[in-house]
Amino acid sequence: MKTYKRTSIKFTPATYCVSAFLLAAVVFLAVFPVWYEGYWTTKLTEIMKFVTLSVAWVVFSAPTGYMSLATAAFFGVGFYLASALSGTVPFLAIIVIAGAAAFILALIVGALTLRLRGVYFCIFTFGLVLLISNVVRELERTLSGTRGRFVDTQPIEVVYWAVLGVCVLCILAAWLIRRSRHGLALTSIGQYEEAAAHSGINVVRTKVLVFAVSAIFMGMVGAVIATRRAYVDPTVAFHLDQSFLPVLMALFGGMLTLVGPVIGAVVFSLIKEELATKWPEMFQVIFGAILIFSILFLQNGIVGVAQQMWRLYRREGFTGIARAVDRGLRRGFAPAWRMLGGRRGGGDASA
């Protein structure tokens, strides 16, 4: 019987280049606030927050197809813990505690619910966020008689480095999980759960474990971001945008690779930064429209489109790309065309 062998990394010039580039990027980001003083530190903090959230979301949800909307719950638990503990324990300890708390919560939630499938799992996680948020609000109201809490704020550089740390850890963990036995098991669960169970994968354990590990980073990043605000209440901590935005970013970027969610998060955080304060309604309309567009037309996100374009360019040059764009546009407008009474060649009898 063949035993499963870990695929080792091949050290080719390409991998050297990529790792050198990534290392340079991380070093650049790390020393960035030392010589720069200005708004970009805040912007980058926000971007890295969403990179962490969407990468963490992709770790579990992309291979399995279980759409989790519980991101806001784990983020919020970290967020709220940081405000509750602020001033009593050091900053680093708070981050660790928040990660651990999110991990435990995700273990419990996962063990209870991961046998639910499809939409059931999705609406359960959706309801969970609302339940926790309401319970926290009620507890605060009856026990401590407050509506929210004040937080000891940290200087922006400290927050920046903390988010950078969590972000790098998260991407590293995501990459390792994807390459590991668990990642492979997770993918096979997503493809055919029963078959995966029959071929000896402990389905429940794998799902719950990876779900919980991905929650660690959501909790940690929540704890870090909380220290940027002076005042925290349950509505802010458990805001549903924290659940939806990472999903959108991952969908838009593409979920087959880890580059996809990163690109999606960077692009969307920048758009959000630019539009959210000036035209909040317009931003949300664009946000929803892009979400619908990505679901309809971008099977593997913009990274998938880029890969396809690259392949076409290698094979047929620019004419290939032009032809593909033309075909794509025609196919995209076909439903509207049919609605207006037009007929496509070949004849669709039911249309």
Added chain:
Amino acid sequence: MVALRDIVIAGLLLGGLYALVSVGMALQYGVARVLNVAHGEFIMVGAFLTFSLHINGHMNPLVTMAITGPTMFVIGFVLHKTLYRRLMKTAPNLEVFEGKSLLASFGLYYVVQNVARMIWGADIDGYTYLVSTVTAARIPLNRLVALAFVVGLSALFYVFLYLTRLGKAIRASAQDPTTAGMMGVNTDNVLAICFGIGLAMAAWSGSLLSIVYQSITTSMGLPYTVYAMIVVVLGGLGSITGALAGGMILGFVATIVQYFKPSLVMIAFYAIFVLLLIVRPKGLLGK
């Protein structure tokens, strides 16, 4: 005894509203397999259409329902024909379609809510209509009228579903779309009609809500989406009778909890929702 009488009456009135709010969602999920999380937003749009027609057009709020319902039906029909049909054609299986259509409805949620906010603003609007109370129990007249409409609409809907040809086609498509298609049902049209009816139901309940609560905002939708989801899960995802019964149950739960400890109503809702999904995801009446 007076307390009990009040609870029963208030429970009935509230339950009726919840049932109407949820029936549309149950139909959309039961037949078209779209769990429409933008449901509450369409309720909100219905409420604001009634508000605008009443204030600017000086129409009777109840008469506006003759406009709000059909308008939303057309929107729903077109939405399904363009958006959801395409998703259905490209999805490899039902589970993928359900996931994708759920996410697409999240997109709709953002678009609809914020377009409405651009039109009507973020402030609280409202009007008063039929605010006097009747009988010894001091039942607000507008709630009574709303309940009458709920009962009427539900009855009409039931007759439509069980006594007409189209209703039969809808039920057949819900049971087995492939076989229904082979028996000559144009399932594409049936699903789009169902989605449209779901939206019309949402608009009607929005119109009634604006009469009952007298104050409406563009952010009122999400709670109703959640109520509808709880009711639909309570009655078994996609079951119409289940949704009617679930709405009544939720109405009574809300009234009873409200009576003893008002601040716990929302927690009670979510607790029921989460517990139900863990213990009995098929719903109380599900098979």
